[in-house]
Amino acid sequence: MLDLYYWTTPNGHKVTMFLEEAELPYRIVPVNISRGEQFAPEFLRIAPNNRIPALIDHAPAEGSAPLALFESGAILLYLAEKVGRFIANDIRGRNMTLQWLFWQMGGLGPMAGQNHHFVQYAPDPLPYAIDRYVRETSRLYGVLDKHLSDGREYIADAYSIADMACYPWIVPHERQRQRLEEFPHLAAWYERTGSRPATIRAYARAREINMAPTVDAQSRTILFGQGSQKAA
Structure with missing residues (x-):
């Protein structure tokens, strides 16, 4: 059994997408980040960066004690290796998957996240920041669109953890001020x-x-007012 510490964010959706694809038994442990539950000591023991998702595997492959993981990309890679699916075995296919997984973790996710913040949540509009992150999000969409333009169905040819990592960050494209019709190959992949x-x-x-917005007036300080003391 797997315990998934989860909230309804793009990074949370990545892992539920994997678990549903692999048909692994799992239990969701909700961590309402808009109410500060990510700072509970019991959660910080699993996820010291106070971010969801986190995972506990109660039956790791070597048969040892339960294994706790944080960081969505690391969780996807662990699960893919656990089940022997959704990452290629050959060196070229495996590394294509890993490159695009890391691309999402280091580029698409952070840049789209800053886009979300400055476009939707900053208390005062900052045109420079909005323009920077909307443009960078558009550039990244263009990178993926070009990659998909050669007729491949999925990012690493076969469906993989790279697709699971990227898809949830494209779902809120309208809030990111992106028009999918400008990226036809990405749009086809998105629908697929x-x-x-x-x-x-x-x-x-x-x-x-959860059906409520993650960010509201009550949660702004919790989500955007964190300092070093919050990780204690």
């Missing part, structure tokens, strides 16, 4: 990935957990 039964099930689970 979103229509997978496991993706549909993963987002249905999200609706069971």
Whole structure:
């Protein structure tokens, strides 16, 4: 059994997409980040960076004590290796998957996240910041669109953890001020990935957990006012 510490954010959706694809038994432990539950001592023992998702595998492969993981990319890679699926075995396919997984972790996620913040949540509009992150998000969409332009169905040819990592960050494209019709190859991939039964099930689970906005007047300080003391 796997315990998934989760909230309804793009990084949370990555892992439910994997678990539904792999049909692994798992239990969701909700961590309401808009109410500060990510700072609970018991959660910080699993995820010292006070971010979701986190995972506990109660039956790791070597048969040892339960294994705790944080960071969504690390969790996806661990799970792919655990089940022997969604990452290629050959060196070229494996490294293509890893490159695009790291691209999402180091580029698409952080830049789209800053886009979300300055476009939607900053208390005062900052045109320079908005323009910078909307443009950078657009550039990254263009990178993925070009990669997909050679006719491949998925990012690393076969469906993989690279697709699971990227898809949830494209879902809020309208809030990122992106027009999918400007990226036709990405748009086709987006529809293809979103229509997978496991993706549909993963987002249905999200609706069971939370339908309210993560960021509201009450949660702004919790989410955006963190300093070093919060990690204690």
